[in-house]
Amino acid sequence: MLVDWFTVVAQALNFLVLVWLMKRFLYQPILRAIDERERRIAAQLAQAEAMQAEAAEQRAGYQRLTGELEQQRAEALAQAAQQASAERERLIGQARAAADAWTALRQQALQNEARDLQQALVRRAQEQVFAIARKALADLASASLEERLAEVLTRHLRELGAEAQAQLAAALRSTSAALPAVVRSAFELPAAQRAAIQRSLDDRFEAGIVLRFETAPQLVCGIELTAGGQKVAWSIADYLTSLQQAVDELVRRPTEPAPLTQAP
């Protein structure tokens, strides 16, 4: 007989005991551990999700903040650029004004220098012309230039038209000691010449004309007679003016180049 019923009963009992032992020492502890771990993992997952949500929220907040900062930065940059542009315009304008002022000053200085040079040239030319003329006249006519000037004035008086002569005569007649006729010359006339002029006037118009002799350097080797608003004059100023223009042209030529259209 292969089946021993005592053994069958014993094995069935053994099996039931083993079921209880396994349940007590294996399944329950293991299942509890698994459940506990799953619960912990679920809690950790939930916590992670909560943290993730919080992180996402914070990230959104930071992104919003970053956007605002970016916008503020862009506005500040634009404002700064605008201010810099305005400042640049202002500085350029200032520099331009300073440059213009400096240019004007320089031009003024140049003009002053040119004027001084011209005046010096005029004086030098006047002196030279006068010296040349004096020497030439002295050589040619054995007479001084002063004599020649007096003669020139006398000749001019003689060559006056009738109407001018009448007007001059009326003017001369109105002279007195308080309001004499004035003879101006660039230099001091010698007594002989003064006498000659006085004599000539007396001869031509009438005696007793009161004359006063003055020196006026601006006449530039000229002589003039002024009485009651009438004037008879001769001067080498015209010649000097031509000379001055020629000199001016020479002076200007280096600083003011000729226009291209005039170039040969």
Next chain:
Amino acid sequence: MRLSPDQLILWQHGALKLNATIAFTWGLMLLLTTAARLVTRRLSAQPQPSRWQNLLELVVSGIERQIGDIGLREPRKYLAFVGTLFLFVAAASLCTVVPGYVPPTSSLSTTVALALCVFVAVPVYGIAERGLAGYLQSYLEPTVIMLPFNIISELSRTLALAVRLFGNMMSGAMIIGILLTIAPFLFPIFMTALGLLTGMVQAYIFSVLAAVYIAAATSAGGPAPAAAPAPASRGGHDP
């Protein structure tokens, strides 16, 4: 030559006797309980458990998942019974590598005892789940005519359960014993390896069939589920 370890009597006092089957069963019970106790003494709920705890968790959760796959809605109610069936039969087979050991499942008394346990457990679980009337009603399905066939099926499958396991385990041990006497050293090693595989397969078949019977009894579909893998579950040494 002994066909069953029942015949090796170690101690006897009147009707009480201690044979090799019971002794080896106690040894297996001690081994399983000690191993379980050693591992579960320091259980950790941390995400990284110890190596042995991991192994046991794998085994327990694997059995639980298998029971669930068979169709039992609450696997943990049946885990102790079905899982212990599997572990006992598997441990009895795995220990055959120990020289001098005879698996208690190679005794028809043991397999009959296990089959009787299943035979009792099926109606117990069925009545607990569906009530007495509901469970008895399942014998009349699909028609009243099927009642004797259902009863015969209930008995014959219990007999088949016992004899299948006994035949496989006994023949495995027998073949190794015979081969040791006629073949050189290496060949029995392959047969032992094959025996281990057969033992594991038998443990799986036995526990799965028990779960299928319980599932059939606890569900409203009737005592014989269509998904029962019984016809395809015979091992290589099935007589």
